[in-house]
Amino acid sequence: MQALGKHILAEFYKCDSAVLNDVALIEKFMVDAAKKARATVISSSFHHFSPFGVSGVVVIAESHLTIHTWPEYGYASIDIYTCGNTLDPWISFKYLVKKLKAKDTSMMEIKRGLFDVEGTLKHKTEKTDNKEMVGV
Numbered sequence: 795m796q797a798l799g800k801h802i803l804a805e806f807y808k809c810d811s812a813v814l815n816d817v818a819l820i821e822k823f824m825v826d827a828a829k830k831a832r833a834t835v836i837s838s839s840f841h842h843f844s845p846f847g848v849s850g851v852v853v854i855a856e857s858h859l860t861i862h863t864w865p866e867y868g869y870a871s872i873d874i875y876t877c878g879n880t881l882d883p884w885i886s887f888k889y890l891v892k893k894l895k896a897k898d899t900s901m902m903e904i905k906r907g908l909f910d911v912e913g914t915l916k917h918k919t920e921k922t923d924n925k926e927m928v929g930v
Contacts, residue, residue, distance in 0.1 A: 798907025799857060799877035802887055806870040808897035814865040817842035817850075823893040824852045824859050827886035833876065856881055870894060875906070 813819055821840040828835050833854040840850030846866060852859040857875040864870070872890060874883040883903075891899060908916045 796909055797905035798909070799875060799905075800883050801904045801906050802872075802874040802883050802901055803904065804872040804874070804887060804890075804899060804901040806872060806891070806894055806896040806899055807868065809863075809868045809870055810895040811865040811868050813894055814863040814868070814870055815842075815846045815848065817848045820848045820861060820863065821850055821852075823890060824850060824861055827874075827889045827893075828852050828854050828859055830889045831876070831881045831883060831885040833881055833886075859886060870896075877906075 813823075817840050821838055824840075825835055825838055833856050836853040836855055838850065838852045840848060842848055848861065848863045850861055854876070857877050858873070859875070860873045862871050872887075874886050876883045887901065890896075910916060
């Protein structure tokens with residue numbers, strides 16, 4: 795099976811709280827993480843919450859990187875989603891581990907848009923509680 799994209803879901807623990815609360819620095823690190831993986835950055839949007847915390851997205855031609863921080867817990871959740879085979883999202887992941895000074899991480903990679911060698915997308919449709927769920 796081949797996939798249209800790779801999606802890394804990451805948990806960063808025991809990070810530098812000052813870094814996690816600095817919206818300008820978080821945006822710089824996220825944009826730089828995309829560039830390190832040779833992604834084409836389209837735009838970015840970040841917001842600082844009061845009294846603390848940052849959320850943001852870097853839109854790349856190949857998909858996106860997102861972050862939500864909880865400085866009071868030294869924690870950040872990060873998604874790195876890249877489409878195609880030209881980028882390695884793990885380059886972005888490793889860069890962010892260093893920059894956020896994460897002492898512990900948990901992550902998983904999900905293949906998105908699975909298809910067979912004939913090019914047929916693989917999915918299934920299930921009904922759960924009267925709601926149709928695709929790809930579950």
